[in-house]
Amino acid sequence: MEAKFSANAKDVMSKRGLKEADIADVVNTAEASNRKLFKDGVNLAKKRIGEVTMYAVYDNNGEVQTAYSHRMVLGEPVKTTDEPDLSDWTCKHCNERAVIGSANMSYLGVTRTGPAIVCPKCSDVWIEEYLATMTIAAAEGLFEKKKA
Amino acid sequence: MSELIGETESLCPECLKVIPAKKIAENDNVYLEKTCPEHGHYKVLIWRGVDDYKRLSSYAPVPSKPEKVAVKKDNIVCPLDCGLCEEHRQHTCLVVLEVTSDCNLKCPICFASANERYHYNPSLDEIRKMYQTALDNVGHPICIQLSGGEPTIRDDLPEIVRMGKSMGIDFIEVNTNGYRFANDIEYLRQVKEAGVDSLYFSFDGLTDDVYMKTCGRNMLDFKLKAIENCREVDMGVTLVTIVSPDINLHQIGDLIKFAKKNIPTVKGIHFQPLSYFGRFPIIPKDENRTVLPDLLKEIQRQTKGELTVDNFIPTSCTNVHCDVKSMSVLMEDGSLFPLTHRAMGPPKDTCCVATKTRQEISDLWRYIDEGMESGGGGEGTWDEFLQRARTNYLTISSMPFQDVWNVETERLRGCCIHTVTPDGRLIPFCLFNINSVHGKTLYRHEIFEKYATKG
Numbered sequence: 001m002e003a004k005f006s007a008n009a010k011d012v013m014s015k016r017g018l019k020e021a022d023i024a025d026v027v028n029t030a031e032a033s034n035r036k037l038f039k040d041g042v043n044l045a046k047k048r049i050g051e052v053t054m055y056a057v058y059d060n061n062g063e064v065q066t067a068y069s070h071r072m073v074l075g076e077p078v079k080t081t082d083e084p085d086l087s088d089w090t091c092k093h094c095n096e097r098a099v100i101g102s103a104n105m106s107y108l109g110v111t112r113t114g115p116a117i118v119c120p121k122c123s124d125v126w127i128e129e130y131l132a133t134m135t136i137a138a139a140e141g142l143f144e145k146k147k148a
Numbered sequence: 149m150s151e152l153i154g155e156t157e158s159l160c161p162e163c164l165k166v167i168p169a170k171k172i173a174e175n176d177n178v179y180l181e182k183t184c185p186e187h188g189h190y191k192v193l194i195w196r197g198v199d200d201y202k203r204l205s206s207y208a209p210v211p212s213k214p215e216k217v218a219v220k221k222d223n224i225v226c227p228l229d230c231g232l233c234e235e236h237r238q239h240t241c242l243v244v245l246e247v248t249s250d251c252n253l254k255c256p257i258c259f260a261s262a263n264e265r266y267h268y269n270p271s272l273d274e275i276r277k278m279y280q281t282a283l284d285n286v287g288h289p290i291c292i293q294l295s296g297g298e299p300t301i302r303d304d305l306p307e308i309v310r311m312g313k314s315m316g317i318d319f320i321e322v323n324t325n326g327y328r329f330a331n332d333i334e335y336l337r338q339v340k341e342a343g344v345d346s347l348y349f350s351f352d353g354l355t356d357d358v359y360m361k362t363c364g365r366n367m368l369d370f371k372l373k374a375i376e377n378c379r380e381v382d383m384g385v386t387l388v389t390i391v392s393p394d395i396n397l398h399q400i401g402d403l404i405k406f407a408k409k410n411i412p413t414v415k416g417i418h419f420q421p422l423s424y425f426g427r428f429p430i431i432p433k434d435e436n437r438t439v440l441p442d443l444l445k446e447i448q449r450q451t452k453g454e455l456t457v458d459n460f461i462p463t464s465c466t467n468v469h470c471d472v473k474s475m476s477v478l479m480e481d482g483s484l485f486p487l488t489h490r491a492m493g494p495p496k497d498t499c500c501v502a503t504k505t506r507q508e509i510s511d512l513w514r515y516i517d518e519g520m521e522s523g524g525g526g527e528g529t530w531d532e533f534l535q536r537a538r539t540n541y542l543t544i545s546s547m548p549f550q551d552v553w554n555v556e557t558e559r560l561r562g563c564c565i566h567t568v569t570p571d572g573r574l575i576p577f578c579l580f581n582i583n584s585v586h587g588k589t590l591y592r593h594e595i596f597e598k599y600a601t602k603g
Contacts, residue, residue, distance in 0.1 A: 108489070112529055112530045113529050113530070135530055135534065136530065139534055142534070
């Protein structure tokens with residue numbers, strides 16, 4: 001599948017400093033390995049490239065709708081006592097409905113938890129766009145911007 | 149074994165003549181060596197750790213020249229024709245505006261030699277002109293430190309602040325000994341309501357013997373009362389601590405502990421190694437100096453490694469050998485979590501850091517506020533970390549000023565902290581204050597005396 005980019009996606013990616021080649025790599029790797037989430041004709045894939053985890057949201061024709069990234073390193077999902085809510089996403093690899101869970105995320109020596117989409121079977125973890133671009137970006141920004 | 153690692157110019161401590169100077173590495177120290185044809189040879193310690201000195205060059209800022217300069221003429225002699233001129237390499241990020249040369253104390257140590265010789269108390273109109281000089285020459289956001297002397301001896305300080313804010317000054321801090329704020333909370337409230345954003349508050353130690361040396365009297369009770377009053381009226385405070393091996397170098401660990409206990413009223417500590425200009429008690433030898441690496445090693449030792457030397461990085465705003473800064477979040481267990489580390493390397497974008505920093509930090513808080521709305525808070529989460537970082541942080545910084553012994557014209561030209569003068573100039577703070585062993589200044593007394601009332 002060849003990744004294509006809508007004008008909107010290009011705009012968002014340029015604002016977030018993401019390269020088309022990297023996001024195409026995310027899509028290709030997910031399609032080749034079947035490691036992705038899907039719902040209603042939309043796919044969510046991720047790949048760690050260098051120091052960054054990149055995400056692509058794309059349709060079944062490979063058209064990328066949005067892309068985002070974070071530098072935090074995702075760790076293990078954290079078990080909660082409550083029964084987790086189901087998410088809208090399904091893990092393609094396990095064909096299992098993913099849940100809204102919580103996972104460890106580490107950055108520059110600090111590990112704390114944050115909400116994540118978790119496959120209960122293979123324990124793979126995904127960060128949704130709102131979190132990556134809001135809380136996680138703010139935390140990363142704290143470490144980086146305050147260097148000045 | 150000695151190695152020449154740089155050449156610059158300096159001043160003769162006797163006659164203030166501009167003389168060539170060499171930076172020499174020797175026994176893992178860096179020295180400034182200079183010879184005045186008339187007054188002889190001088191050799192002063194400027195750094196410990198030759199590799200460290202060289203490595204910091206990677207933090208050098210991309211210079212961003214001032215957009216406008218007041219001094220335009222041929223054959224400029226730096227630093228004698230300052231104001232700024234076209235040779236100056238860095239724009240202004242903090243403007244020091246002195247509103248009086250008088251003070252309610254007469255400390256044995258005072259960079260301004262306050263309460264001596266003359267009384268300089270610019271009128272509101274003269275102050276308006278100095279604000280205007282800042283507005284004409286400096287890009288936004290414009291940060292002003294009202295200083296002196298002691299600004300709080302002026303009953304019209306709230307008016308001075310309101311005038312600055314109404315003219316478009318973005319940020320105003322007041323440099324103060326806190327004595328009046330300790331005794332007069334209503335005055336503190338008025339100053340706060342007039343628009344002062346924070347206090348730059350001299351706080352030299354946690355015992356009265358320290359204040360006997362720095363202020364010539366017991367001051368601790370007043371200092372503590374002033375902080376209590378600031379907490380009451382919600383005024384943020386940066387503690388400014390003179391540092392000298394002869395006075396209080398052994399207390400800096402306890403001072404950091406004290407600052408932590410007083411977060412969020414206390415936002416930071418600024419360590420100010422004693423510079424030998426203005427009123428100072430001795431002619432300095434190397435063992436009387438605290439160079440930046442000495443201070444950082446002591447911070448690491450006295451905090452038992454809670455903060456390490458590597459947590460302190462140059463701000464990449466002024467010259468890389470002029471200052472350092474660290475930022476930390478105070479964690480749930482009372483420990484500091486440093487956000488700065490040299491392992492992260494220099495900031496990607498060192499250009500215009502000065503003007504961007506404050507704006508970026510305030511943007512960041514806004515950003516974090518929005519980030520908070522994503523939910524998922526609670527113990528041990530990143531959301532909670534951000535919430536803490538917003539209110540429970542501590543900045544620890546230091547900028548040893550240059551004096552006539554260790555001054556380098558190269559560093560002066562990279563300076564971003566400038567005193568505004570009533571004759572419409574902006575002059576690097578160190579240069580403004582530097583004086584010869586005989587007390588002659590190049591700028592301070594020469595300028596202020598002209599605008600002063602004698603007495």
